[in-house]
Amino acid sequence: MTKRGIERLVREWQTALRLSDWRIEVEVLPELVVAEDGRWAEIDCQRCSMLAMLKVAGRRSTEDIERSVIHELIHGLLDDAVSYHAMLAEAGLDKRGQRVAVSEMLMLQEQAVWRLEDCIFRLAQEARNVRTQVVDG
Numbered sequence: 565m566t567k568r569g570i571e572r573l574v575r576e577w578q579t580a581l582r583l584s585d586w587r588i589e590v591e592v593l594p595e596l597v598v599a600e601d602g603r604w605a606e607i608d609c610q611r612c613s614m615l616a617m618l619k620v621a622g623r624r625s626t627e628d629i630e631r632s633v634i635h636e637l638i639h640g641l642l643d644d645a646v647s648y649h650a651m652l653a654e655a656g657l658d659k660r661g662q663r664v665a666v667s668e669m670l671m672l673q674e675q676a677v678w679r680l681e682d683c684i685f686r687l688a689q690e691a692r693n694v695r696t697q698v699v700d701g
């Protein structure tokens with residue numbers, strides 16, 4: 565998929581997820597895998613400046629790329645490990661406690677993001693199918 569095509573998907577999902585006030589830069593990576601842990605995409609958000617960098621492996625099906633875009637944008641809504649650490653420090657938790665709590669929270673968050681991505685993508689597919697049937701019928 566071209567960078568332009570991915571950027572179009574990002575704008576579409578940015579609007580749907582009410583992230584329109586964010587500036588999201590897209591980088592398409594030629595390699596199939598973005599990170600060593602096997603992820604296909606990653607997002608790096610600077611919450612204070614409402615700026616995000618989305619890296620996506622582009623040599624995949626449109627469906628897989630769209631799923632990655634949805635997945636990473638949901639992460640964009642939720643990820644703010646720096647603030648979580650600060651809140652836990654404020655609450656009196658030591659460094660080790662902060663690490664344990666944040667890593668547990670990120671694991672739970674990952675599971676929730678996968679489920680939301682799957683649900684949102686399937687609903688969008690169903691809506692497109694209905695629209696196609698209306699147009700065809």
Ligand SMILES: [Zn+2]
Nearest residue numbers: 635639674677
């Ligand atoms: Zn994830």
